[in-house]
Amino acid sequence: MHYSKLLVSGLAALSILLSACEGKKSTGIEPKDMADALHLVMESDRTVYTRKIINRLSLDEQIIKASEHWKDDKALVLPAQMFRYGAEMAAEKGANFSYSLLSLWPINKQNKPKTEIESIGLKFIVDNPGENYYGEEELGGTKYFTAVYPDIAVATACIKCHNKHKNSPRSDFNMKDVMGGVVIRIPLKD
Amino acid sequence: MKLKGSIKWIIWLVFTLLVASYLGYRMYDEDKTLFLPGKTSHGHHQIEMACAACHTDKFGGKKVLQAACMKCHGEELKLADDNHPRSKFTDPRNADRIKKIDALYCVTCHVEHKPELTGVMGVTMPQDFCVNCHYDIAKDRPSHKDLPFTGCASAGCHNYHDNRALYEDFLLKHLHEKDVLSEKKLLQRNLKLRLQTMPSYPLKEYPLRSFTRHEQDAPPTLSTDGKLLDEWYQSAHAQSGVNCSACHNIDIDGKSKKKWLEKPDQKICVNCHKQENEDFLNSMHGMRLAQGLSPMSPAMSVLKMDNDSKHQQLSCFSCHSTHRFDTKYAAINACLNCHADQHSQAYKHSLHNKYWRMEQQGEIKEGNGVSCATCHFPRHEQKQNGKHVIRVMHNQNDNLRPNEKMIRSVCMNCHGLGFSIDALADRALIDKNFTGLPAKHIKSLDMIERRVEIQRIKGNKKE
Numbered sequence: 001m002h003y004s005k006l007l008v009s010g011l012a013a014l015s016i017l018l019s020a021c022e023g024k025k026s027t028g029i030e031p032k033d034m035a036d037a038l039h040l041v042m043e044s045d046r047t048v049y050t051r052k053i054i055n056r057l058s059l060d061e062q063i064i065k066a067s068e069h070w071k072d073d074k075a076l077v078l079p080a081q082m083f084r085y086g087a088e089m090a091a092e093k094g095a096n097f098s099y100s101l102l103s104l105w106p107i108n109k110q111n112k113p114k115t116e117i118e119s120i121g122l123k124f125i126v127d128n129p130g131e132n133y134y135g136e137e138e139l140g141g142t143k144y145f146t147a148v149y150p151d152i153a154v155a156t157a158c159i160k161c162h163n164k165h166k167n168s169p170r171s172d173f174n175m176k177d178v179m180g181g182v183v184i185r186i187p188l189k190d
Numbered sequence: 191m192k193l194k195g196s197i198k199w200i201i202w203l204v205f206t207l208l209v210a211s212y213l214g215y216r217m218y219d220e221d222k223t224l225f226l227p228g229k230t231s232h233g234h235h236q237i238e239m240a241c242a243a244c245h246t247d248k249f250g251g252k253k254v255l256q257a258a259c260m261k262c263h264g265e266e267l268k269l270a271d272d273n274h275p276r277s278k279f280t281d282p283r284n285a286d287r288i289k290k291i292d293a294l295y296c297v298t299c300h301v302e303h304k305p306e307l308t309g310v311m312g313v314t315m316p317q318d319f320c321v322n323c324h325y326d327i328a329k330d331r332p333s334h335k336d337l338p339f340t341g342c343a344s345a346g347c348h349n350y351h352d353n354r355a356l357y358e359d360f361l362l363k364h365l366h367e368k369d370v371l372s373e374k375k376l377l378q379r380n381l382k383l384r385l386q387t388m389p390s391y392p393l394k395e396y397p398l399r400s401f402t403r404h405e406q407d408a409p410p411t412l413s414t415d416g417k418l419l420d421e422w423y424q425s426a427h428a429q430s431g432v433n434c435s436a437c438h439n440i441d442i443d444g445k446s447k448k449k450w451l452e453k454p455d456q457k458i459c460v461n462c463h464k465q466e467n468e469d470f471l472n473s474m475h476g477m478r479l480a481q482g483l484s485p486m487s488p489a490m491s492v493l494k495m496d497n498d499s500k501h502q503q504l505s506c507f508s509c510h511s512t513h514r515f516d517t518k519y520a521a522i523n524a525c526l527n528c529h530a531d532q533h534s535q536a537y538k539h540s541l542h543n544k545y546w547r548m549e550q551q552g553e554i555k556e557g558n559g560v561s562c563a564t565c566h567f568p569r570h571e572q573k574q575n576g577k578h579v580i581r582v583m584h585n586q587n588d589n590l591r592p593n594e595k596m597i598r599s600v601c602m603n604c605h606g607l608g609f610s611i612d613a614l615a616d617r618a619l620i621d622k623n624f625t626g627l628p629a630k631h632i633k634s635l636d637m638i639e640r641r642v643e644i645q646r647i648k649g650n651k652k653e
Contacts, residue, residue: 071271088275098282098283100283140289166645183283185282185283187282
């Protein structure tokens, strides 16, 4: 809950910052800086949740399990779901950016790359460890600055779950592998 | 010539004024049929005269309508873990999808005032809403190859919004269950606990206890009807500490002195039963009252109703008599007083009713009989003031359409998942009030079982 609040308030603050900057082009923050800042918050919160909540409680201390069907199973929300719920909440609040967690090996097939930049970007971050991918694309008549950041296996829980899931197309992930990517889009003004 | 011209003008003016007055009168009259562009759907026809319920602004189009949809249906979509929330489609990566079907707005699929397009679910639905995004599903699920693209949501397998009883892992968890489970799980109510945890119940004034018949606190000057007293004495109210004065001795506006009311109306019930009232106002029984219209009556229904009851007006007292509040009467006879469709009329000859009668005779355990309310006013557990209480859902439409919503809240209390899915897909069986076995078979459980088996074989080969 704290994680979700922290993430949403962090994103909202950055979103306000972005809107404020849009009006003053000369001193405005660059889309790349904005996306990097957003990702820094996302990555940090996501790592904290995965390590200190999921890994600790479900694997190390075995107090409560984590499940995709957390409501039915009375379990912890999976890190990928936590990330998506935050993205959906930010969208509901009218954020002027969007973000999602995609992968070349997604458990949910809706999370495979869909646009050209997503495909190129996800492949790039796998082939070039430690690097991000930046580009521009036009979707639905709007031009976007799109950034793709590597999403790395930071806890045993990540690889354990993805390697054994019946819908996972890959079962040989190791710690510190790039498992997917965080895609952030910021609309560009003409 | 000039006079003739003036007369024409006067006639035109008078005619215009008459038409304007008539339209104005009709606009403010409860009957606004004149302005209806077409009959509304099953779910909205009760309130079709309250135009402003949906058309909250003359301008604004889809956005205004969307806000109105969400005002009434937003919460239930959230509770149903809506699989396709709006926020999924505001993501620019889905811009190509909303170009084909604008999933940002409910009215893209569910159009009102188009009875000729309204389907069995009571709403209009395009036929291709799944295939536009999931056209390549067979790549991932070979079992779906060659399935008709119109069948995803109409064959009992998937639902666009609510898949709580249909998702893959849930099906897997409930494979091979018996048609009738050996252990029934019908929840039992406890009014005392409910009162204890009810925030609005005046516990200090009316502590929990059972009254004897002579402990009634009606003013001695009042001649009391023995029959009414008996009814009260046998009620759950008398057994839980609710005396006559709790409902009759009322401070109506919250400022004046308490006054004895001989016939308090249903607003009195709301003092304690806030949630039940909220459910009622959300239901087809109460939604007219929620919109400030006259109460719903069977005569207004599009379902087949009993002729003798057609002009009754619905309130709490239609199902719960004023002193006895007989929940057993409310569970069956209150419904059958009005509802005269095939499904309702078949109930008395159904196995469900047979078990209900056996339960009343003490021949089988409590919770094994099935009344109308068992399915349409289901009980559910809710945490209130730190305690788990069993509540009765008073919105009978909450689990009605699509009927798969009933699987978890009702059917699976006694039946296996596979049997429940098949039974609810068989319209003829529903009409017979589930007397007999399902003639239809939905293959979703077979498909998932086969898929897991294939994966197991593949896994073994890898090892």
